[in-house]
Amino acid sequence: MNQNVSLSCHSDSGSPPVRYTLFKHSQKVSALNRTDLTPVLFNLTINSASDVGEYKCKAENEISNGEKYSRSFNFTLKEPVSKPVLSSPNSQAKTGQNVTLSCLSEKGSLPITYTFFKDKQSIQAPVKMQKREAAVISVLIKSFSDFGMYKCKAENRLRNNTKYSNSFNFTLAEERSNSQPLIISLGLILLLLAIGLALAIPFFIIPSYKAKKFTPPRSSTGHTSTEKVEESEDYITYAEIEPIQPEEEYVNLSVIQRDEQENRASTTIYSKVLIRDGAQAGPLHSPE
Template structure:
């Protein structure tokens, strides 16, 4: 009898199949602090069966089942390190070996932040090429971007596997190409599409050909004003003072006759030349005027 029981038990052990690992609650794309539930069951099998959950060959939890109900494992995804590949193992108690299940891979996803739409320039001309870049700083990869002008899509979706901006090139062919642009970003996080700021391209004003000439003339005029302002204290004021001093000096002498009717007999003393330090005498002229009938006064000079 005991041999028959052992034979039945051995046959049942041989009937233990690879368990099946299934997701009961929650998604495979998980977010921070999210709970998920996994079930592990081997059928057919002979209870009791021990089920062990592994993450990258590291034991996470173990449960014993005395019936044919599955083992349920509840996990809390606290960080990105809790994501990855999970498997379960089914084995009879106090036996070696066991069989492994299929694997389930959990991916950590993060909501994306509002993307930023930018360009090296906001002013351009007709017939010129411009670039637009859209970038979301936060959010789990991959991130999908799309560009719009107004409400109309102007590019196919661009999926970025790396943390880098999506870039498109535009040709400003006509005035209709100027205006407001936007982009949107999305990832595997459900209901998580966000739109960027608005970016406007405006038509750059063309400079007139006379504008450089006007600027040059203005600079020349400014230089002339500065030069005149510097010349006033350096040249004009000293020259004016010199003329004023010269005009206040006494007359050097008389060289022309004087009418007798306009003057009476008198003696006038006047300085002829300034005194020079190196000379040892003072030079004066004495002018004597004598009145004669019908004749001009005669001038006589005497040096002292």
Template structure:
């Protein structure tokens, strides 16, 4: 009987000591909350990602628990790296991590992923007001697909000439500059990117030579259901006679997309194999 009482006494002491140790670690911050993070919180549907959970005090013998909502996904001794695939809404989170030493435990902050659609190649349009001495150039860039906000940057050759211009609505970003009319031709393009890392897209390169005629770099034709670009068009508007010389030039790279033929365009003896397109500015 006395042995059983003695064992109960020792067990009580160990529980009290563990409680005191846990309270001491809380007060002295010897056992801080774990960190739960990933390389990015912006993901595409079906993307593989990793979540890491760790505590800065590596000398402690810590057991880690990873939760999604109230469901425990994994238990591991030592720092944890958990690989998962984000396929549906429930995979977005919230995730949290518990670190436990003896009977003392702490939780990380919650972590959530967000679905983001990648941007498509943007379209660059250029308007030029040309006088005898100067060119006043307006660059306009828009990507028609991709989650907002989208950041746009304009380039002259390979050098950025604008800061990142953020757009929270589906509208073109604009940038104005002035060039000497006697200078040589310049090449322009724009970049579009959103929160997805390593998914930036660039427009076609447009060259404005000193003669005032615009040219686009040669690019392979793409046939099918995807939008495609074809040619660069210049619309030149000269001023009225009797005023100082100037002209306004608009350079546009339109988008073509395959569409079904309209009713009035169909007939019994028409040949098959034609592709109908609509012009999207």
């Protein structure tokens, strides 16, 4: 852009002076007068693509109805290509899968020729695009060697004007292994065990814990304690009963007898053993 160009306009016949007017898309751009039949030059500066279009010039003199128009002239815009963008709808691929690559340069005069590379080797014939559209190719991922660095090149008719894209790499998609159903089954089993444990807590573990916590203390006689325990519908009170051990009681009786002949006293001691469980032993005596 910002290129200076010149347009020449002249009439081979007619009486001078001649007035020349330049038009672009039917709009006046500039006008020059000539006193002879030599050509005139219109100098233009092409600043943008809008300056490129259809140009015409008109020649006229003082004779009425003596104006004539030239044929139209069009500039061919030669704009350098911009850096192309290489992309793919799939960033991951598996072996045996077809993938697509697209390359597009947003700027540059048409037509633009695109070439695709893998590891600096051309993988397909160049694609020439007459419109501002991306060039698209299909690539078959046959093996792991096809997972490499891809690039594309864009160029047009301007010499020494070639641009390369950034590299693009496909990543290997993770394939589902045969152990996945087993992992899912184990997960379901663990989930069922967790649910069963959660259901067992309120029905078995908590009542057993409460029963142990609220067991009443035993009395010294072996009977259960008569202390009140907080009533609840969710637990059972357990008690242990010890058999009563028999207790022995001893009673000593002293009987004093007097012997008339010898005129002396003799003492006999009797012992009676009482068994509390109802059995009673016979009396014992020990004479002195």
